[in-house]
Amino acid sequence: MxxxxxxxxxxxxxxxxxxxxxxxxxxxxxxxxxxxxxxxxxxxxxxxxxxxxxxxxxxxxxxxxxxxxxxxxxxxxxxxxxxxxxxxxxxxxxxxxxxxxxxxxxxxxxxxxxxxxxxxxxxxxxxxAHQDLLVRADDTSISEATDLNTKNLCSVTGSTSAQNVKNDFAKDAGLVNRGGYSECLGALQNKVVDALTTDDSILAGYAAQDQYKGKFKLAGLNLSNxxxxxxxxxxxxxxxxxxxxxxxxxxxxxxxxxxxxxxxxxxxxxxxxxxxxxxx
Missing domain, CATH: 3.40.190.10 (Periplasmic binding protein-like II)
Known part of the structure; x- marks a missing residue:
C-alpha cells in the first residue's frame, strides 16, 4: 500500500x-x-x-x-x-x-x-459482489433459489440477504438468523440449515478455507447486485x-x-x- x-x-x-x-x-x-x-x-x-x-x-x-x-x-x-x-x-x-x-x-x-x-x-x-447460496458439497437438491421452499436458510442478523431470497424467490423458506457467518457455517455443516446466503465474495472466502475445502460449494447464482x-x-x-x-x-x-x-x-x-x- x-x-x-x-x-x-x-x-x-x-x-x-x-x-x-x-x-x-x-x-x-x-x-x-x-x-x-x-x-x-x-x-x-x-x-x-x-x-x-x-x-x-x-x-x-x-x-x-x-x-x-x-x-x-x-x-x-x-x-x-x-x-x-x-x-x-x-x-x-x-x-x-x-x-x-x-x-x-x-x-x-x-x-x-x-x-x-x-x-x-x-x-x-x-x-x-452478487448474492449467492452456499450449500453442502454433496447436496444435489438445491440448484436454484426456488429450491429453498420448505428448506432452512441461514443468514446474519442485520443482513438483508435471507429476507431478499424469501421475498423474491422462496416465500416458504425457513429463515434462521445467527450473530455471525461462522455460526451460519457451523449450522450448515451440522445440517441444521440447508443453505447459507450472502454475497458470493464472502461465501468464496469461507469455502476456500483449509478446514472447509471440499465440504461446501457455491450454487453459482447471481441473485442481486x-x-x-x-x-x-x-x-x-x-x-x-x-x-x-x-x-x-x-x-x-x-x-x-x-x-x-x-x-x-x-x-x-x-x-x-x-x-x-x-x-x-
Missing amino acids: KFRKASAAAAAAAALALTVTACGGDGSTDDSAGDGSGTGKITVGIKFDQPGIGLKEPDGSFSGMDVEVAKYVAGELGYDEKSITFKETKSADRETALQNGDVDFIIASYSINDERKQKVDFAGPYFL ENYGIGVKKGSDLTAKINEALEKMVSDGSWQKVMDETFGPAGYEFEPAPKIGELK
Whole structure:
C-alpha cells in the first residue's frame, strides 16, 4: 500500500485532523496529527469473521480485501498503518456505530441501499459482489433459489440477504438468523440449515478455507447486485476525501493488486472496479 508522506503544510494537516475528529463524535480519533506521522489515530469498523473480506487472525493481525482497502484509504487521509485501530462492527451494528461516533468509517462488506442511505452516507462503491447460496458439497437438491421452499436458510442478523431470497424467490423458506457467518457455517455443516446466503465474495472466502475445502460449494447464482461502499457519519465531508482515495487506488493499480492477491487463491472471478458514484 502507498501512504502519503508528511509533507502537507501544518494548517492543512490540522484541518484534516479536525475533519476526522468531527466524524468520530466520541473522540475516537486523535486530532494531534493526521499527516502520516503515526501520532494521530483513526478507528475503522470491519468484520472480524469473514475470510477474504475482513478477518482477525489468531495472532491478532487482520487480513482481507476490506482491511487492505481501509489501509490504503487511511493512508490517503494521512494515517499510517500503526495509527489504525480496527474495531469489529457486525452487520446489525453498523449504522449505530457511525451515528454514535464509535468509528470514523466502516468498510465491512457494506452494501449500499436506499434504506441505509437514510441513516449514513457512503463513499464508493469500491467493489461489486452478487448474492449467492452456499450449500453442502454433496447436496444435489438445491440448484436454484426456488429450491429453498420448505428448506432452512441461514443468514446474519442485520443482513438483508435471507429476507431478499424469501421475498423474491422462496416465500416458504425457513429463515434462521445467527450473530455471525461462522455460526451460519457451523449450522450448515451440522445440517441444521440447508443453505447459507450472502454475497458470493464472502461465501468464496469461507469455502476456500483449509478446514472447509471440499465440504461446501457455491450454487453459482447471481441473485442481486451488491455494491460495497464505505460508510461514514451522515453529513461528513470524509465522503469526498474517501472517494478521491478510492479513485487513486484504482488508477495507480493498487486496487487490482489487492483483489488479485485476495481472491486469486480462491478462484473467485470478481467484477472489474466499479466507477465511483455509480451503482449497478
